[in-house]
Amino acid sequence: LAAYERVIKPEHRKHWAFQRVQRPAIPPVKNRSWTRNPIDAFVLAKLEGRGWQPAPAAEPRAILRRVYLDLVGIPPTRAEQNAFLANPTPKALDQVIDRLLASPSYGERWARHWLDLVRFAETNGYERDAEKPSVWRYRDYVIRAFNDDKPYDRFILEQLAGDELPDATPETMIATGFCRLGPWDDEPADPKEDRFDQLDDMVSTTSLAFLGLTLGCARCHNHKFEPLSQLDYYRMVAVFNPLQRPQPGRADIDLPAIPPAARSRQLRTTAIWLARLGASPASAFGAFALSVQPRFDPAPRGYFLLESPPGPPATHILLRGKATRPGAEVGPGVPTVLVSAQPTFPRPEPYSSLRRLALARWIASPENPLTARVIVNRVWQFHFGEGLVRTSSDFGVMGEPPTHPELLDWLADWFVREGWSIKKLHRLILSSNTWRMNKVWNPSYGAIDPDNRLLWRVHYRRLDVEAIRDSVLAITDRLNHRMYGPSMYPEVPKEALEGHSDPDKIWKPFDEKDASRRTVYAFVKRSMVVPMLEVLDLCDTTRSSAKRTTTTVAPQALTLFNGDFINRQSGNLADRLLHEAGNDLKKQVERAYLLALCRPPSATEAAAMKQFLTSGRRGRTTTAERSALQEMCRVILNLNEFVYSD
């Protein structure tokens, strides 16, 4: 093992991301009137260093639409537009931000970012691709965590070790579903290898999502590029190795979300009670009493793994990663390069090894050099489209260095001091003039810095599919705001099921009202991703995903122009326009623009639309008018402006 330790050289520890976060001084700037908060000072100082100016502030309508899409994933209603536009000051925008952060839609929007990172899906993949029962409660947990502004350090503890916490509750039990979200083969080719695939899924996801480390690469050999050894990898495997599925075999079951400590107390009570009655737990009556006991538990059911007696199994380094070639035995631990000494792993309790709790406490500690940097960078990325570190799940030597290292560290330090509050971080970022810049291309800056690494504007980027779909539903006024609970099944064309081995069994019939809930509630089936979501770049459902890719391909145009969803919603929007604007073409067009794009049409646009609606061939019957209007709505929902906010 010492040989593995020696792989990590002192110079490896010097990598920027492995250094403790130190709060840097806020740099001085010339144009002090531009700095609304320290973020602006860090950004402006770099720009001024080049003699550059930040982009002007975005127009009020644009910034309002942007803030809505960013925080809640749907555009402002007309009333909300009017309220802000009456007095569109920076302070008024602050108030809008506060209101949005307090709205339940915020959690529905931001939970999805987290679900990408934790490879959330509701089936196991592989041949039967069976449902993971009750796993939607994990999704609801994440939505609530964001809405309640659960401190991020606590969020980490609950997901990694919610069963081992001294104050474990059913909620924290459900949070530990994190470990069980990965794909699972119920008929593995090689059960031993498969077991290590399961552990790899947990180790890789944990290190990617929380630490921004590609530790999974050290499974078969020391990491080729990073100072991470196989020992580091298998120490982490040892942390998760005690976790077991609740029962062997192909069937996949959920459990009452009772913390194991409480359960073992409860079992003890039952045993004492049985002893008083003179019955042995091994007797038929005893077995009956123990078996019926969970029925009296009011706890909701959750989908998670548990540790089971007799304590943690031995974990070995696997030579070349092969389950058949165990090497030296290793205990639990964390990557050597990140610590001067391994954290203490406490003595196991009868109900659990407490290894994950120790790992989680080390990850969620202010001293951890990566945790806070990684999460503030993620929040930054979801607001700006790019992180300060653009490889947001790779902070290793192969990752990209931060464009604004001092700003990243300042934010990380501030975030921890402010109690790991994600909502406070949103407020800080969104109140900066940096985030409020416009997105206008500057040819001279662009020639030198085409990737906008200096942040001379805000990045231009397409909305993700959830925001597109939810916005369409909001605009047509068909969005079903019901939160939480089992997932809904968006409409899937019959033809899309054709490629499946069980085309008749895998999807539920279309119920328009239910399917009009927010996209975060759409059932995620690994072997059949809803075509509209898939074509518009939903993330990989099998692995932690740091950032959505944005492709621009013709099948997206087919989906958004010819597909049932948009055509149905275009009809709904036409009906809404007729209802709200009557037969007044000018009003119809104006209303449509305000709803969809948050601005009135220009004179040219209004003229083009009017011509489109009245062109001779269309006739003036009610049906013809409605279908012309529906056509116009289809065009509006397909506009670049609709899916790219300014």
Add this chain to the structure above:
Amino acid sequence: LTALTGYMNANRYIPNATPCRRTRREFLWEVGGGFAGLALIDLLSREGFFTRTANAEQPAASSVPYLLSPKQPHFAAKAKHAVFLFMNGAPSHIDTFDYKPTLTRFNGTPYKGDAAVGSNGRPIGHLMQTPFAFQKHGQSGLEISSLFPHTARFADDLCVIKSLYTDTAAHASGCLQMNTGTVQIGKPSLGAWLSYGLGTLSESLPSFVVMTDPRGGPISSASNWSAGFMPAAFQGTLFRSQGMPLLDLATPAGVGPRSQRQSLDLLARLNSEHLAARPGNSELAARIQSYELAYRMQTSAADTVDVNREDAKTRAMYGLDNKLTADFGRKCLITRRLLEKGVRFIQLYSGGGHLEDTWDGHTNCIANHKLHAGETDQPIAALIADLKRTGLWDETLLIWGGEFGRTPTSEGVGKPGRDHNPHGFSMWLAGAGVKGGQAIGATDEIGFKAVEERSHVSDLHATILHLMGLDHKRLTYFHQGLDQRLTGVRGNVIEAVLT
């Protein structure tokens, strides 16, 4: 920019060994760099882009470089396209291309070897000879069973690899391994790697097309043609062989063709005005273009599956007039039409759903194989003949086979079924760059295990990539800290396959 951000100093910026920088650049929108928006609009207008480009088959001169732009292979290669005839469910090599007289001699006796038999606890029977007659065909004298009388006419073109083995005896993981290189879900498939490595030759059709069996898709369905961790643009597109081949290809109900075009014109006009006010954002131009491509695809894709455009003789050759062969025949004929339009990789599935609806002959391997071979033999031979006629043969690679083989033992004593066998099985390659009329490697005397010139599935993958001009060790995609490859850390080109 290094000096600019003041942070990318030499210590932190590892110069070479940074595949991430290379691949990342490829996958970020490359259009960002060279194109000023206004210039693009100008170019698009000059090319008549806003006035409706008509010719569906002509690649748009205005095309912005995008993910699927054609790329140079690593080295010159004959094959520009590949067709994978996937015999889903695992055909028995012993009953098709791997003749074992010894098995006849020991027919009905218990198996005494050490190979693991009995997938999922299925019953283990005795050794079972093939009921099908084998004959030598062509000048090469390649041995082929009576299941494939039509394909046998092209024996001198086939290169049968008799010594393949794989890591799993389960269909789900076996199909994944054959298609994506590993038994785990979530990896890019062979077709995705080819699309990534070579781009597309077709502007109006997807680069990677999959056609499944009417009885259902393969197990794990879309995971078998997934782009995995690559952008979705590289994934296989499911093409239906009847009706509308693609999802949402048809103009919506109630919208006429003229109205569709008018709406698209309005959209293009509004979008180009929007773009003009936002120069420098070339992804907007790419999105405008994607609507025109989609429009062209509406015509082009529908035309491609319209086999009524073929003459009666051709249709008969593919077996379209026979109920047994009509479905696979149609898919083979569409395949030729897709190849003509430049589609890079086409995968056809014979067999779908479960068990006897696939080549999975557990109960009665004889009847099962008669059915599935009967459905596919004539169409495959027709495809070969037709590719030779059109000249596409010289630039197309054909791959035939399933996820593994079947046991020389019966499933249960005295029963006619055969169980899964990952230890040895046969596949054939033919066409561009392949030395036909030969068999490579061998299984043991009874056909259980590959013993001579053994080739793992990763070797097959390395060979296929090689035939397409790609070095499997250089075709990498940086993801989560690693240069990922189709072949992982394995794979050797099977040199004997090559001409």
